[in-house]
Amino acid sequence: xxxxLSTTLPSPGLSAALAPAALVGTAPLLPVVLCxxxxxxxWPLSREHYPKQLLPLIGDDxxxxxxxxxxxxxxxxPGGLLSPLVVCNEEYRxxxxxxxxxxxxxxxxxxxxxxGRNTAPALTLAALLSGxxxxxxxxxxxxxxxxxxxxLDAFHDSVRKAYRLATxxxxxxxxxxxxxxxxxYGYIRVGAPIGEAGGAREVAAFVEKPDRETARSYVNSxxxxxxxxxxxxxxxxxxxxxxxxxxxxxxxxxxxxxxxxRDAQFMRVDNEAFARCPADxxxxxxxxxxxxxxxxxxxVVPLAAGWSDVGAWEAIxxxxxxxTQGNVERGDVMSNGTRDSLLIAGDRxxxxxxxxxxxxxxxxxxxxxxxxKRTEEVRNIVEELKRRGRSERLAHRKVHRPWGSYDxxxxxxxxxxxxxxxxxxxxxxxxxxxxxxxxxIVVKGTAQVTRGDETxxxxxxxxxxxxxxxxxxxxxxxxxxxxxxxxxSGGYLGEDDIVRFxxxxxxxxx
Numbered sequence: 001x002x003x004x005l006s007t008t009l010p011s012p013g014l015s016a017a018l019a020p021a022a023l024v025g026t027a028p029l030l031p032v033v034l035c036x037x038x039x040x041x042x043w044p045l046s047r048e049h050y051p052k053q054l055l056p057l058i059g060d061d062x063x064x065x066x067x068x069x070x071x072x073x074x075x076x077x078p079g080g081l082l083s084p085l086v087v088c089n090e091e092y093r094x095x096x097x098x099x100x101x102x103x104x105x106x107x108x109x110x111x112x113x114x115x116g117r118n119t120a121p122a123l124t125l126a127a128l129l130s131g132x133x134x135x136x137x138x139x140x141x142x143x144x145x146x147x148x149x150x151x152l153d154a155f156h157d158s159v160r161k162a163y164r165l166a167t168x169x170x171x172x173x174x175x176x177x178x179x180x181x182x183x184x185y186g187y188i189r190v191g192a193p194i195g196e197a198g199g200a201r202e203v204a205a206f207v208e209k210p211d212r213e214t215a216r217s218y219v220n221s222x223x224x225x226x227x228x229x230x231x232x233x234x235x236x237x238x239x240x241x242x243x244x245x246x247x248x249x250x251x252x253x254x255x256x257x258x259x260x261x262r263d264a265q266f267m268r269v270d271n272e273a274f275a276r277c278p279a280d281x282x283x284x285x286x287x288x289x290x291x292x293x294x295x296x297x298x299x300v301v302p303l304a305a306g307w308s309d310v311g312a313w314e315a316i317x318x319x320x321x322x323x324t325q326g327n328v329e330r331g332d333v334m335s336n337g338t339r340d341s342l343l344i345a346g347d348r349x350x351x352x353x354x355x356x357x358x359x360x361x362x363x364x365x366x367x368x369x370x371x372x373k374r375t376e377e378v379r380n381i382v383e384e385l386k387r388r389g390r391s392e393r394l395a396h397r398k399v400h401r402p403w404g405s406y407d408x409x410x411x412x413x414x415x416x417x418x419x420x421x422x423x424x425x426x427x428x429x430x431x432x433x434x435x436x437x438x439x440x441i442v443v444k445g446t447a448q449v450t451r452g453d454e455t456x457x458x459x460x461x462x463x464x465x466x467x468x469x470x471x472x473x474x475x476x477x478x479x480x481x482x483x484x485x486x487x488x489s490g491g492y493l494g495e496d497d498i499v500r501f502x503x504x505x506x507x508x509x510x
Contacts (some may be wrong), residue, residue, distance in 0.1 A: 027167050027234070028079040030138035031071040032126045035064060035088035035096060036116055036143040040382040040393075041312040041375065044366035045197075045344070049395040052209025053146040054095055057310060058319055064096065064145045065103040071141065072105070074156050077163060082138055084144070086128070087111045087122045093266055094402035094505065114271040120227075120285035121277050123129040123251040124242055125233035125269060129260070139166045140238070142282070143230045149321055150306030159232070161198040162301045166232040171241065171290065173203065173232075174303040180213035184311060185375060186227035186283060188300050189218075203298035206288045228303055230403035231282060252277035259487045263506070272291075313359040331362075342372065364397040364407075402505045403428055404481070416493045420474075422447075422482040427475035429503035436490030436497060438466040440474065445482035448475040471501060 039052030046052035053063045061069065068084055077433065084105070088096050090112040100108045109126060123142050127454040131137030141159065151153045170441075175188045186209055191202030210218065218224035242250040252273060259270025290298045308315050320328040320342075327335060331345030337354045344350070347364045359375055361368040370378060385393040396409040403426040410417040422428070422445075430450065440447065441463040449456055449464055449474035458464060466472045468490060476482035500507070 026079050027061045028136070028138045029077050030066075030082045030126075030130055030140050031073070031084040032123065032140050032142040033064070033067055033071075033084050033145045034119055034142060035092070035123050036087055036113070036119070036122065037144070037146060039146065039311075040379040042310075042316070043365050043382050044368050044392065045346075045363060046255075047395055048154055048393060049091070050095070051092075051146075052310070052402065053144075053197055054092070054099065057316055061103065062099055063147070063310070065099055067143065067145045067147065068100065068103060068108065070149055070152060070155065071143075073152060073297070074137055074159060076156070076160060077350045079139075079502050083108055085109050085111060085126055086430070087113065087126060089113050089116055090268070095400055097265065098402075109267060110265050111267045111269075113269070114274055117274065117277050117279040119273070119282045120242070120246065120280040121249055121253055123238060123282055124250060125257055127233075127242075128253060128257045129267070131235035137235055137267070139163060139232060141230070141232050143193055144309070147228070147230075148309065148310050150319075152305070155303065156307065158301050158303045159236045161200060162232045162299075163300045165194070165200060166237075169234065169237055169285070170297065170299045171231065171233045171237060172301060173287065174228040174230045174297045175300040176307050178219045178224065178226050181212055182220050182226065182340070182354035183209055184214045185215075185309075186229075187215070187218050187222055187224045188227050190300060194299055198301070200299050200301045203287070203290070203300050206283055208283075225300060227283070228307055229282075229309070230286075230303070241286045242484065245279075245289045245501050246280060249278055249280060249285065261395045312378065313329070313342055313370065314372055317359070317372060338371070349432055366392055371495070374402065375441055388503050400506075401428075402426070404476075406486075411493075414489060414491065414493075415435065416488040418486045418488070420482075420484050420486075421488050422474065422476040424479060424481060427457040427504065427507075427508065428473055428502045430471060430473040432471045432499045433468055433490075433497050434499070435468060435486045435492035438472075439464070439487040439489075440464050440485075443483050443485060445476060445480050446478040447482055447484060448477045449473070450475075463465060473502075499509070 035053050035394060039046035042052045062323055067083050069151035071084060074081055082339060085110055086096060088110060093110060093112055096110060104199065104237060113122065125139060130140065157176060166172045187207040188203055189205040191204035194200045194202060239250065256274035256277065259273060261268050287298055308319050310316055310319060317328050322328055325338065326340040326341060327338060329335065329343045332349045333348065334343050335343060335344045335352045338352045339356045341355055342359045343352055344390050346362050346363045348362060350360055350362050351358060357372045359370045361374050382393050400406055406423040407419045408416060409419050442458045442460055447458040449458055451466060452470050
């Protein structure tokens with residue numbers, strides 16, 4: 001452990017220069033929110049550039065915001081609670097930072113991965129940055145950012161039970177009592193009870209996603225729990241396990257963490273070293289290989305807290321309150337003679353007549369209609385979009401940027417129209433286009449425009465023209481969001497026709 005790494009976290013008590021000591025009852029809890037994944041089964045709301053953890057699928061909070069709120073509300077931990085550490089892909093850094101800020105989490109540290117390598121490397125990086133077996137080493141609570149937990153008291157109670165096992169050296173997971181035969185979930189075969197640890201059991205085996213008939217036999221036996229994908233472990237215990245079972249991943253993560261840099265709340269590892277790291281899940285890398293008993297073995301704590309991984313539209317329908325016809329309706333929806341369906345309207349009126357057991361999801365550029373019981377197959381549509389090179393799998397028509405957003409409302413040969421919103425105090429990069437001209441018309445707020453050597457202000461109903469090849473910048477100096485219409489014209493209108501000269505967000509692409 002590099003002694004300098006632990007100081008990058010915003011919370012006290014993470015010094016690495018301490019002798020090993022027993023942690024039972026004294027270690028702080030460090031929530032580690034794993035914010036990866038693309039949520040292809042929840043397309044078209046979830047897309048590669050705006051995945052499901054950033055969406056308010058249940059309630060007003062995004063899945064990420066709900067996950068962070070869930071853990072920062074915990075009380076009754078002997079060692080206290082540290083500010084969460086969010087691990088995410090660098091591409092989402094500004095979106096995640098904005099959501100955390102909006103949720104009141106100003107001090108949350110964000111560890112950036114230059115590329116996705118699954119959950120085992122993500123947890124290994126978190127462990128390397130947070131402890132080495134010392135007296136103030138925290139206990140890590142690693143959880144995905146895209147799960148639903150509806151009973152917070154029950155969740156906190158299970159976490160407190162798991163905490164006692166984790167501080168004693170166990171790798172703890174959380175198991176869900178299966179409600180049905182779900183072939184989309186992994187399963188845990190439970191072993192003997194562990195003392196008086198509140199229902200905790202030894203883990204006899206981890207079982208990967210079975211077929212439906214096998215899943216039914218698991219449920220009927222009473223010996224299996226769903227694998228929630230939530231884990232609790234001391235950093236030193238996890239690193240020892242990785243050294244035993246996946247030393248290649250551990251070595252790559254150590255090298256990547258050795259090149260750590262920090263920019264405000266963002267922490268970056270060495271890109272090239274992490275790119276060489278093999279990809280693997282926590283289950284495959286360690287959990288399936290642990291001995292079935294002993295102090296260093298896995299334990300499972302039951303979690304009866306209204307958990308769902310909301311992995312497909314069927315799960316969203318099950319989790320949401322329904323009307324008298326069994327429908328879940330969101331947005332501008334009208335239904336007649338329709339039952340047991342999920343109906344979501346984003347931009348237009350959605351009207352349904354005489355349907356049952358369907359999912360209808362409308363966005364500005366896509367309409368999905370599916371059998372509610374076959375929504376797992378939505379991923380096949382996403383794969384076909386990828387094969388055809390279609391952009392609908394990547395981004396919504398409305399694209400979020402660190403300075404605000406733009407919505408491509410119309411396009412044709414040699415022209416494109418965008419609605420642009422710039423946050424208060426934000427600014428686009430100082431840039432230039434080779435092939436297109438831009439006309440800006442302010443409809444709300446005040447724009448500060450840099451055009452060549454001049455800088456001037458535009459108010460509502462005022463406009464300006466940016467010729468091709470002219471350096472320009474758009475900023476919002478006002479107290480309200482700036483809204484304008486941009487009309488692009490020229491022979492090439494792609495987002496890659498841009499030369500940046502200065503950018504406060506450190507971007508090199510569009």
